[in-house]
Amino acid sequence: MDVSDYSNELQAYLLGHGDDLLTHIIQFNELMMRYQAAIKEVSTKLEILKSDFQMRNQRSSIESIQSRIKKPASILKKLSSRGIEANLETIRTQLSDVAGIRVICPFIDDIYQVAEQLAIQDDIRVLRVKDYIQNPKPNGYRSYHMILEVPVFFMDNKELMQVEVQFRTVAMDFWASLEHQIKYKRDIPDAEELVRELKSCADIIAETDRKMLELRRRMEQQKGSETEKCPLEFPE
Incomplete structure (x- = not known):
């Protein structure tokens, strides 16, 4: 691929490190491997919580667990x-979202329960939380973000790696x-109207989430009442 195909930032970086570009690429790939290892650590914890x-x-x-490493141009x-x-x-000290995990949950209370159970694990350190569910962004965006620090063990050392976890319904x-x-999308007419519609x-989706959670809780209460009325009987 020609250098002109890259973003301006990536093009400038490549041109500025022409003499030792190979060394930079090797070191960068090693760092990305370490972020990938951190994703595996946190993803495994989430899978265990899901099964339990x-x-x-x-x-x-948990409906699904998705992950990604931020692309070089984006970094x-x-x-x-x-x-x-x-x-x-x-990259390591100024960016907290190089390694990202998105956790999709069925209901809002699942988000808080899974996030809490992940946060209390003794080898996890929560660096920062942004609750866009209780405090949505102006455009309506809702999600629960956590920046975690997790230890990852390699052949010759242990490193504390940061991972951003986003929880959504x-x-x-x-x-x-x-x-x-x-x-x-570029050149969108009536952009302000589009923002209002979004x-x-x-808001409609948020109300749907609340209604679905209410329905699930009502069904669970009814099921609990039926269980109390029909206790299990064991033969003598």
Whole structure:
């Protein structure tokens, strides 16, 4: 691929490190491998919580677990936008979302329960939380974000790696995915009206989430009452 095919930030970085570019690429790939290892650590913890919850409650608290490593061009663009020199050290110390995990839950209370159970594990350190469910963004975006620090053991050392975990309901993820596609379309007429419509859709989806949670709780209460009326009987 020609250098002109890259973003401006990535192009400048490559041109500025022509003499030792191979060394930079090797070191960068090693760092990304370490972030990938951190994702595996946190994903495994989430899978265990999912299985344990399902065993105890006969339903799943997690619909899916998705992960990604931020692309080189995105990393350099974010550092450039903050006026920070791009190198391996600044990637590690200035960016907390290089490694990302998205957890899709059926209901709002599942989000808080899974997040709490993940946070109390003794080898997890919660660095930062942003609750966009209780405090949505102006455009209507809702999600629960956690920046975690997790130890990862390699052949010769242990490193503390940061991972961003985003929790959403199925409905929140549906809205965010469509909003992302629309936002990056160019030359959209009536942009302000579009923003208002997206906010309205986000509010409708949030109300749907609340209604679905209420319905599930009512069904669980009814099931509990029926169980109390029909206790198990064991033969003598």
